[in-house]
Amino acid sequence: MSQIINVEHLNYRYPQQDTDALTLTDVSFSVAAGEWVAIVGHNGSGKSTLAKNLNGLLAPVSGQITIDGQVLSEDTVWDIRRKIGMVFQNPDNQFVGATVADDVAFSLENQGIPRETMLKRVDEALAQVDMSAFKTREPARLSGGQKQRVALAGMIAARPKILILDEATSMLDPEGRAEVLATIRQMKADSDLTVLSITHDIDEAASANRVLVVNDGQLVEEGTPAEIFEHGPALIKMGLDMPYPERLKAALKRQGVTVPTTYLTEKGMADWLWQLISNK
Amino acid sequence: MMNKLIFGRYIPGDSVIHRMDPRAKLLLSFYFIGIIFIANNWATYVLLFAFTLLAIKLSGVKWSFFINGVKPLIWLILFTVILQVLFSASGGTVYFKWGIITISQLGLVNGVYIFCRFVLIIFMSTLLTLTTPPLELSDAIEYILMPLKVVHFPVYEVALMLSIALRFVPTLMDETEKIMNAQRARGVDFGEGNIFQQMRAIVPLLIPLFVSSFNRAEDLATAMEARGYQGGEGRSKYRILKWQARDTWATLAFAVLTVALVGLRLYV
Incomplete structure (x- = not known):
C-alpha cells in the first residue's frame, strides 16, 4: 500500500512561546492510504498541534511532511488542504454557513466549483449523513451530534482523501458520539478514505487499525488497538479517558481532599460527596 | 425574550410578498420611504395607506404584528408630533399662543401628517423584516453593494462577515x-438596584462573553482556512437570487404609485 501521509523528523515550537522547548520533538510516522489511525495522548501532549501541522495551519520549525506525494510547502499548502478534510472539537465554532446546506457548500464555494455540481454534491452528502431533512435549518436548532454530522457532510461533499478528526467527538454526549462514529465508519466503507483521529475516546481508538501514543511532544508508542489496550490502567497515563468519577477524584486530591482509594461509580461518588459536605 | 426581539421577526410564509426577490423588497422599501415625502395632502396619504395596507394584506401576516412594530416607538413619534404642533410655523386659525409656543390649524395638520409618515415607514419596514429571512437580506445587500467593487470595496468579505454575524x-x-x-x-x-448598579452587573457578563467570542472567532478562522477559504475572489456561490416576473410587477406598481402621488400633489 502506498503511504498517503509521511512525516519525517517533525519539530514544532509555538512562536509566541518564550522558552526553547519544542511542542513536538522529532516526530516521524507514516499512514497508508485507506488506513484508520488513532492518535492518543494527554491534553497538551501535542496531538492537536501535530494535526494542524499536517495541513499547514501551523508551520514546523524543521522536518518534512508529504501528503499524497506532495511535499507540504507554501506553494502546495492549498492543494494539500483540498486533500485533507478536518473536523474540529467544538461543533459551533466550525459551522460557517447560516444554514445546513450553506455550511456543506462552504468548501465547494472556496474551490470555485460550479453551482449545478454544488447542488448535486450537497444533496448527496447530506443524504449520506442522514441529514437531508435538516437542509434549510439553522445551526442553532441542531444538536451537537447533528452539527458534527453536518461538518462531516461538508467533508464528503469536498471529497478529500484524508479525514482528520481533531477530538471531533469530545464535546458530544454519548448518543451524539455514537452517531458521529457510525457516520465515519460508513464514510470509510463507502470510499477508501484515510482517517486520522485524535481522541480520548476508547471506542473511537478501538475503531482504528493502528494507535499512536503521543506524550510530551514525542511519539512514544505504536500498535494495534488490542496491543495498546493490553496496558489496562496505564491507558489513563496515555491520555485515554478515565471514567468521570476517577477524574473528579484526581481533581479533588490535587485540592488536598482525602478521597477513598476504592473505585466508586458516579452514584457512589455523589453519595460520598454529600457525606463529605454534611460532615463539614 | 431577547430572541424574539431580533429573530422572532421573520414570519415564515408563502405569500407573493414572501416569495419576492429580497433585492426588490429591500430597494422598494427604501424607495417607499423616499416617495412618502411627495405626499403633502390628505388624498396622497390616503393613497399611501391604501397601498401599504394592500401590501400587508397580500403578505398574509397578522395586523397585530404591525401594531406591535409601532408600539416601541410610540413615545418618539408622539414627541416629534408634539414638537411639530407646538413650534411649527403658524398658519390658518391660531387656537393658542404663549411665547414661542403656537397651536395653529396648520401645525395640527402637520402633526397628523408627521404621525402618518412615521406609521407608514414603520409598517413598510416591518413588512420587509417580517417577510424576509435575515440571510436573504444579507444576500440582497451583497448584490446591491456589488458596484462598489469598482472602488475595491471588499463586497464578498463584508457579505460573508454579515452572514457569519447573523449565524x-x-x-x-x-x-x-x-x-x-x-x-x-x-x-x-x-x-435590580439603580441604573449604576445594573450597569455594574453587566460587567461580569461582558468580559466572559468577549473572551469566548474571541476564542470562537479564532476557532472559526482556523476551520475556514482548513476548508480552503482564501478570500472572496474565485469563490462560487451556492445561494443565488432570482429576479422574477412578480418583482418586475411590484416595481411597476411602485412606479404607478409615484405617478399617482405626484398627480394628487399637484391637482388636489
Missing part, C-alpha cells in the same frame, strides 16, 4: 444566557 447571533444569545445563569449562581443580581 452567530443565536449562539451568542445562548452563551449570554449561560453566563448570566452562572453569575446568578454566584449571587449577581441582574435587573
Whole structure:
C-alpha cells in the first residue's frame, strides 16, 4: 500500500512561546492510504498541534511532511488542504454557513466549483449523513451530534482523501458520539478514505487499525488497538479517558481532599460527596 | 425574550410578498420611504395607506404584528408630533399662543401628517423584516453593494462577515444566557438596584462573553482556512437570487404609485 501521509523528523515550537522547548520533538510516522489511525495522548501532549501541522495551519520549525506525494510547502499548502478534510472539537465554532446546506457548500464555494455540481454534491452528502431533512435549518436548532454530522457532510461533499478528526467527538454526549462514529465508519466503507483521529475516546481508538501514543511532544508508542489496550490502567497515563468519577477524584486530591482509594461509580461518588459536605 | 426581539421577526410564509426577490423588497422599501415625502395632502396619504395596507394584506401576516412594530416607538413619534404642533410655523386659525409656543390649524395638520409618515415607514419596514429571512437580506445587500467593487470595496468579505454575524447571533444569545445563569449562581443580581448598579452587573457578563467570542472567532478562522477559504475572489456561490416576473410587477406598481402621488400633489 502506498503511504498517503509521511512525516519525517517533525519539530514544532509555538512562536509566541518564550522558552526553547519544542511542542513536538522529532516526530516521524507514516499512514497508508485507506488506513484508520488513532492518535492518543494527554491534553497538551501535542496531538492537536501535530494535526494542524499536517495541513499547514501551523508551520514546523524543521522536518518534512508529504501528503499524497506532495511535499507540504507554501506553494502546495492549498492543494494539500483540498486533500485533507478536518473536523474540529467544538461543533459551533466550525459551522460557517447560516444554514445546513450553506455550511456543506462552504468548501465547494472556496474551490470555485460550479453551482449545478454544488447542488448535486450537497444533496448527496447530506443524504449520506442522514441529514437531508435538516437542509434549510439553522445551526442553532441542531444538536451537537447533528452539527458534527453536518461538518462531516461538508467533508464528503469536498471529497478529500484524508479525514482528520481533531477530538471531533469530545464535546458530544454519548448518543451524539455514537452517531458521529457510525457516520465515519460508513464514510470509510463507502470510499477508501484515510482517517486520522485524535481522541480520548476508547471506542473511537478501538475503531482504528493502528494507535499512536503521543506524550510530551514525542511519539512514544505504536500498535494495534488490542496491543495498546493490553496496558489496562496505564491507558489513563496515555491520555485515554478515565471514567468521570476517577477524574473528579484526581481533581479533588490535587485540592488536598482525602478521597477513598476504592473505585466508586458516579452514584457512589455523589453519595460520598454529600457525606463529605454534611460532615463539614 | 431577547430572541424574539431580533429573530422572532421573520414570519415564515408563502405569500407573493414572501416569495419576492429580497433585492426588490429591500430597494422598494427604501424607495417607499423616499416617495412618502411627495405626499403633502390628505388624498396622497390616503393613497399611501391604501397601498401599504394592500401590501400587508397580500403578505398574509397578522395586523397585530404591525401594531406591535409601532408600539416601541410610540413615545418618539408622539414627541416629534408634539414638537411639530407646538413650534411649527403658524398658519390658518391660531387656537393658542404663549411665547414661542403656537397651536395653529396648520401645525395640527402637520402633526397628523408627521404621525402618518412615521406609521407608514414603520409598517413598510416591518413588512420587509417580517417577510424576509435575515440571510436573504444579507444576500440582497451583497448584490446591491456589488458596484462598489469598482472602488475595491471588499463586497464578498463584508457579505460573508454579515452572514457569519447573523449565524452567530443565536449562539451568542445562548452563551449570554449561560453566563448570566452562572453569575446568578454566584449571587449577581441582574435587573435590580439603580441604573449604576445594573450597569455594574453587566460587567461580569461582558468580559466572559468577549473572551469566548474571541476564542470562537479564532476557532472559526482556523476551520475556514482548513476548508480552503482564501478570500472572496474565485469563490462560487451556492445561494443565488432570482429576479422574477412578480418583482418586475411590484416595481411597476411602485412606479404607478409615484405617478399617482405626484398627480394628487399637484391637482388636489
